[in-house]
Every structure is written in C-alpha cells, then in structure tokens.
Amino acid sequence: MADNLSDYFQRATGARSVRAIALRAGLEPSTLNRQLTGATTLAVETVVTICRAFDLDLADAFVAAGYITEEEADRLGARVALSAFSDLELAREIVVRIENATASEDLTGDLPIPINVRGAGQDDLLAVASERTDDDETDEGYE
Structure with a gap:
C-alpha cells in the first residue's frame, strides 16, 4: 500500500x-x-493534505493508498460528473446518443409498461407498476 x-x-x-x-x-x-514506509499508520488526512497542496485527484490517491478500488473511484467520478450537469444538459446528451446511435437498449428499447401517465400521480404509477408484470400480454385497461 x-x-x-x-x-x-x-x-x-x-x-x-x-x-x-x-x-x-x-x-x-x-x-x-514514516507513514509512507509503513512504520506508522497512514492517515487519510495526510493523503488529503498532499492532494490539496499539489492539486491532485483524491480518488487516484485513495486508489494508490488502497482505501478504495479503481472501480469505486470510477463510479465516484461518474456520479460527481453527472451531478455537475443540469437537467437540460443531460437531456441534450441523451438526444445526441440517440441521434448517433450510441444509446443503450435501456434508452432506445420499448417501455416495459404502456400506460397513460397524464394526470397520474406518483402513487398511481407505483400501483400500476406493482400490479403489472412482464407476463402480461395485453394492454387491457390501459390507455
């Protein structure tokens, strides 16, 4: 480490x-x-202080220190990056992916539950979703 x-x-x-x-x-x-050679415990504060002094990425340093895995750092980076964008910017990115045919099946595939959501509240939608299963073959009762 x-x-x-x-x-x-x-x-x-x-x-x-x-x-x-x-x-x-x-x-x-x-x-x-002493901390870097393992003679004493490496303090998280030490890593943070050095990263701040040199403007280094905390996630990269935490991976190098063994505090987190590379996969955890990647997820953290993605989560932070996404939260920095507005809803409009995210929507534009989705449109670009669809237009460029790079969007995933999750985005371009059929919706699992065809329902009319106009005027429906969250509780109504949750009730429909919990009643409806993938085995349902008809849309009877749905507009």
Whole structure:
C-alpha cells in the first residue's frame, strides 16, 4: 500500500522527494516518511493534505493508498460528473446518443409498461407498476 502511494506521489508531483512533498504540504518530513514506509499508520488526512497542496485527484490517491478500488473511484467520478450537469444538459446528451446511435437498449428499447401517465400521480404509477408484470400480454385497461 505505502509503496504504491509513495510512487504515485512522486510521479504526480514531478519526481519530488518525500521531504519536498511534505514541506510543500505543510507536513513534517519525518512523519510523512514514516507513514509512507509503513512504520506508522497512514492517515487519510495526510493523503488529503498532499492532494490539496499539489492539486491532485483524491480518488487516484485513495486508489494508490488502497482505501478504495479503481472501480469505486470510477463510479465516484461518474456520479460527481453527472451531478455537475443540469437537467437540460443531460437531456441534450441523451438526444445526441440517440441521434448517433450510441444509446443503450435501456434508452432506445420499448417501455416495459404502456400506460397513460397524464394526470397520474406518483402513487398511481407505483400501483400500476406493482400490479403489472412482464407476463402480461395485453394492454387491457390501459390507455
């Protein structure tokens, strides 16, 4: 764990020494060295402090430290990225995917429950969804 993080910090900071990294981040060089070599426990705060001092991606550092997996970092990145967009921007992206034929079947396929949603409240829709199953072959009773 510590070797990977130490390597990551050296690569990400332009091959700076542990001492130079610590001083720029406002940390004691000996404390950082002990944490990176595994002599003492690596504090999450230490990783965050270094990332802030060098404007490094926290998710990448957390992966290098072994706190999270690469898959978790990818999901975190996607979630954060999506939340930064407005509803209109997201809708435009969906249209672009459909026009470019890159949209998934989830987006372009048939809707599973054909119902008339005009005037229906959330409770009405949930009730219909829970009553209707994939085995239903007719749309009887639905507009």
